[in-house]
Amino acid sequence: QVQLVESGGGVVQPGRSLRLSCAASGFTFSKFAMHWVRQAPGKGLEWVAIISSVETTKYYADSVQGRFTISRDNSKNTLYLQMNSLRPEDAAVYYCARDGEPPYFDHWGQGTLVTVSS
Amino acid sequence: EIVLTQSPATLSLSPGERATLSCRASQSVYSYLAWYQQKPGQAPRLLIYDASKRATGIPARFSGSGSGTDFTLTISSLEPEDFAVYYCQQRSNWPPWTFGQGTKVEIK
Numbered sequence: 413q414v415q416l417v418e419s420g421g422g423v424v425q426p427g428r429s430l431r432l433s434c435a436a437s438g439f440t441f442s443k444f445a446m447h448w449v450r451q452a453p454g455k456g457l458e459w460v461a462i463i464s465s466v467e468t469t470k471y472y473a474d475s476v477q478g479r480f481t482i483s484r485d486n487s488k489n490t491l492y493l494q495m496n497s498l499r500p501e502d503a504a505v506y507y508c509a510r511d512g513e514p515p516y517f518d519h520w521g522q523g524t525l526v527t528v529s530s
Numbered sequence: 531e532i533v534l535t536q537s538p539a540t541l542s543l544s545p546g547e548r549a550t551l552s553c554r555a556s557q558s559v560y561s562y563l564a565w566y567q568q569k570p571g572q573a574p575r576l577l578i579y580d581a582s583k584r585a586t587g588i589p590a591r592f593s594g595s596g597s598g599t600d601f602t603l604t605i606s607s608l609e610p611e612d613f614a615v616y617y618c619q620q621r622s623n624w625p626p627w628t629f630g631q632g633t634k635v636e637i638k
Binding site for chain 1: 564568573574575576579580617619624626627628631
């Protein structure tokens with residue numbers, strides 16, 4: 413079965429960096445685009461970034477453009493999110509999600525919590 | 531950016547009752563709309579895609595309708611496990627992929 417497992421969250425000071433990972437299994441990872449979606453405490457869902465199956469195309473939300481970088485390693489079945497210059501408003505649970513067929517968020521990981529605080 | 535507005539914010543109902551949730555788009559999204567269910571402490575789960583198609587394993591009591599700018603998620607008879615937050619999401623015009631702000635279905 414499809415499984416997505418995020419890791420790398422934690423407490424970080426404003427202005428510092430963090431890298432999240434999402435390990436995928438149970439499907440052919442290299443055939444699917446992947447997303448990051450976040451959810452601030454008590455708030456709704458916010459799309460963060462997408463990367464195409466072979467890493468040729470990437471898009472970002474305006475709120476993270478220039479600070480976050482999405483990448484993937486298809487040989488390791490792993491998705492990444494490099495987060496730089498973190499701000500308090502970046503604090504959230506970060507989910508990785510598969511861009512399915514049809515292209516909706518058809519599978520999600522359990523999420524990893526990022527706290528930005530001094 | 532397409533804005534999705536969900537109503538009501540909270541729906542208070544009893545088990546066995548019918549739930550009707552609304553999602554309105556700021557411009558047409560054709561039928562490129564999905565609904566997700568999220569329970570406390572869990573990731574969202576895809577319920578409905580392309581406005582009216584049930585995702586794999588989703589019970590028949592969940593149904594979606596609408597096209598263009600107005601969409602509805604109906605739960606025909608609420609089961610205890612259906613009390614949760616529901617989000618709509620569009621994939622018509624991207625980036626960004628956008629979600630509604632959510633409707634909480636709570637036990638009355």
